[in-house]
Amino acid sequence: MLSDLVKQEIRSRVDRDHPEAVAVEALHIVRNHYGWISDEMLREVAGLLDVDPAELDGAATFYNHLYRKPVGRHVILVCDSVSCWIMGYESLVAHLTRRLGIGMGETTADGRFTLLPIQCLGSCHTAPALMIDADLHEELDEQKLDAILAQYP
Amino acid sequence: MERPLTRNFRPDGPFDVKEYEKAGGYEALRKVLTGMSPKQVCDEVRASNLRGRGGAGFPTGAKWAFMPPANGEDRPRYLIVDADEMEPGTFKDRLLMEGDPHQLIEGIVIGGFAVQADVAYIFLRWEYKLAEKRLRKAIAEAYDSHYLGRNILGTDFNLELYLHVSAGRYICGEGSALVNSMEGKRAIPVARPPQQTESGLWGRPTLMNNVETMCNVPHIVKNGAAWFQGLSVCEDGGTKIYGVSGKVKRPGAWELPMGTPLREILEQHAGGMRDGVKFRGVLPGGASTEFFGEEHLDVSMCFDSLAQVGSRLGTGSLIVLDDRTCPVGMLHNLETFFARESCGWCTPCREGLPWIANILKDIEEGRGQPGDLEILEAHTRMLWIGRTYCALAPGAMEPLKSALRYFRDDFERHIRDKRCPWR
Numbered sequence: 235m236l237s238d239l240v241k242q243e244i245r246s247r248v249d250r251d252h253p254e255a256v257a258v259e260a261l262h263i264v265r266n267h268y269g270w271i272s273d274e275m276l277r278e279v280a281g282l283l284d285v286d287p288a289e290l291d292g293a294a295t296f297y298n299h300l301y302r303k304p305v306g307r308h309v310i311l312v313c314d315s316v317s318c319w320i321m322g323y324e325s326l327v328a329h330l331t332r333r334l335g336i337g338m339g340e341t342t343a344d345g346r347f348t349l350l351p352i353q354c355l356g357s358c359h360t361a362p363a364l365m366i367d368a369d370l371h372e373e374l375d376e377q378k379l380d381a382i383l384a385q386y387p
Numbered sequence: 388m389e390r391p392l393t394r395n396f397r398p399d400g401p402f403d404v405k406e407y408e409k410a411g412g413y414e415a416l417r418k419v420l421t422g423m424s425p426k427q428v429c430d431e432v433r434a435s436n437l438r439g440r441g442g443a444g445f446p447t448g449a450k451w452a453f454m455p456p457a458n459g460e461d462r463p464r465y466l467i468v469d470a471d472e473m474e475p476g477t478f479k480d481r482l483l484m485e486g487d488p489h490q491l492i493e494g495i496v497i498g499g500f501a502v503q504a505d506v507a508y509i510f511l512r513w514e515y516k517l518a519e520k521r522l523r524k525a526i527a528e529a530y531d532s533h534y535l536g537r538n539i540l541g542t543d544f545n546l547e548l549y550l551h552v553s554a555g556r557y558i559c560g561e562g563s564a565l566v567n568s569m570e571g572k573r574a575i576p577v578a579r580p581p582q583q584t585e586s587g588l589w590g591r592p593t594l595m596n597n598v599e600t601m602c603n604v605p606h607i608v609k610n611g612a613a614w615f616q617g618l619s620v621c622e623d624g625g626t627k628i629y630g631v632s633g634k635v636k637r638p639g640a641w642e643l644p645m646g647t648p649l650r651e652i653l654e655q656h657a658g659g660m661r662d663g664v665k666f667r668g669v670l671p672g673g674a675s676t677e678f679f680g681e682e683h684l685d686v687s688m689c690f691d692s693l694a695q696v697g698s699r700l701g702t703g704s705l706i707v708l709d710d711r712t713c714p715v716g717m718l719h720n721l722e723t724f725f726a727r728e729s730c731g732w733c734t735p736c737r738e739g740l741p742w743i744a745n746i747l748k749d750i751e752e753g754r755g756q757p758g759d760l761e762i763l764e765a766h767t768r769m770l771w772i773g774r775t776y777c778a779l780a781p782g783a784m785e786p787l788k789s790a791l792r793y794f795r796d797d798f799e800r801h802i803r804d805k806r807c808p809w810r
């Protein structure tokens with residue numbers, strides 16, 4: 235069940251001329267509040283906006299930052315694009331998956347981290363780079379990464 | 388040498404509105420609103436030979452002139468700034484938004500006046516958090532100072548500016564996909580015509596330009612088209628923010644005259660290759676451009692010269708390949724990216740790119756077959772311009788086509804020896 239607060243926030247964003255335009259933003263709001271978008275939440279948003287749930291799911295599954303599965307407390311987005319790849323992406327990911335004991339797309343058993351790939355983060359000159367939640371981390375090596383992970387309990 | 392786009396950059400953060408004004412900011416806007424007609428602004432931009440910095444290099448003044456004349460009633464008209472920057476290797480728009488957000492806003496208001504827009508959007512990628520924060524602050528300041536909103540600077544020109552944060556996907560940066568995304572749908576490109584200037588957001592006249600393109604506008608208006616032309620060392624006007632990544636000594640970005648030789652950017656500014664590695668090739672304008680080798684290092688980095696030697700300026704972001712990095716592995720990385728980012732709307736792209744990525748993976752991992760290179764070459768023709776709705780697939784073919792030419796021996800060796808010599 236979406237909370238009244240979330241519903242209110244979604245309603246407040248609706249543009250009266252183009253109510254359908256708020257679809258992606260509404261899903262974004264849900265994702266920000268609950269971390270992900272369950273089937274039930276998706277149906278509720280569809281009802282709220284009076285749009286077809288299947289069509290709304292089409293949008294929900296299209297975008298990188300609308301999660302349709304639960305994620306951990308912190309989401310690690312590892313840039314896997316070309317400049318980071320040249321600058322050591324593979325060994326960085328090997329280290330991460332070893333440390334966390336999970337592969338790309340997975341969440342640690344304690345629910346602390348989810349590991350996801352992302353396209354170029356615009357930090358190609360300070361590669362390799364990744365984001366944890368909303369924070370950008372650059373010029374990474376294994377040691378630096380270990381120290382950074384410790385900041386996300 | 389003048390560096391109009393980056394001269395306000397400071398290590399401790401961008402200028403606020405007062406500091407920006409003190410440095411001459413919003414003077415161009417004042418000049419426009421107190422003494423120029425929309426047509427005069429369009430003409431000045433056209434005369435400057437400013438070309439779009441989003442990748443395609445379309446002449447900006449010509450695009451503005453495509454907007455149907457405003458008759459005062461047929462409203463609203465839109466201006467959208469494409470700040471979705473996700474082309475691998477590219478980080479210039481991020482630097483511009485973080486470094487001088489008011490410069491972009493001033494460009495938007497002037498551009499908005501020139502095409503008589505009512506509403507403007509900055510379509511920003513989700514990951515650019517610092518840019519988002521700085522833009523939000525700058526937009527609020529600009530409203531407070533009457534550079535945005537109703538009766539801008541006391542005139543009868545009105546413009547609302549909204550920051551739209553995308554939910555993320557490379558294809559959102561493509562103009563027509565971007566509009567679908569803003570309308571709350573999947574970001575799928577649409578076949579043109581009609582052009583967006585006729586029918587864009589909500590079917591209304593819409594002008595779309597890149598961040599760097601818009602940042603040039605205040606300087607052109609303030610100093611004139613001739614001055615802007617004089618900044619460059621080629622036909623196209625202005626400066627360009629060139630970026631370099633890969634194993635060079637000093638990866639980074641520099642604002643230089645448009646047309647600066649590739650060699651000067653790589654050797655003088657990026658400091659040449661790191662110790663122990665040698666140069667093998669470079670993608671001159673982001674992931675969707677054709678490789679250059681040693682023999683092209685003296686080319687002038689502008690739209691026409693790069694096209695003449697078979698590549699594109701693209702975003703002006705150089706990605707350097709060195710001799711310790713496997714070219715087949717690099718291609719596998721690039722095509723895997725494009726395969727994942729395909730929106731799936733047209734068959735050649737949706738089906739062809741994963742096939743290409745799989746063949747490259749096989750070659751890289753020692754399972755290559757005789758005939759694989761011919762299959763890859765056939766794809767470079769089947770996914771070429773005219774066969775797809777948008778430029779993603781042809782863009783993906785540019786590095787592949789040229790790599791099959793430049794690094795042929797490396798591909799063949801992988802297949803013959805059934806392994807990657809770099810691993």
Ligand SMILES: Cc1cc2nc3c(=O)[nH]c(=O)nc-3n(C[C@H](O)[C@H](O)[C@H](O)COP(=O)(O)O)c2cc1C
Binds near residue numbers: 473
């Ligand atoms: C797949 C794809 C992604 C694109 N991404 C961007 C982008 O992130 N930013 C951008 O300015 N242009 C991008 N473009 C180019 C735009 O479609 C458009 O040409 C550009 O924004 C026009 O602005 P300009 O004339 O100022 O260059 C992309 C094009 C394609 C085909």
Ligand code: SF4
Binds near residue numbers: 575733780
């Ligand atoms: S070329 Fe690819 S990304 Fe572009 S419309 Fe076709 S399927 Fe979508």
Ligand code: FES
Binds near residue numbers: 357361
């Ligand atoms: S390629 Fe990783 S930040 Fe650009």
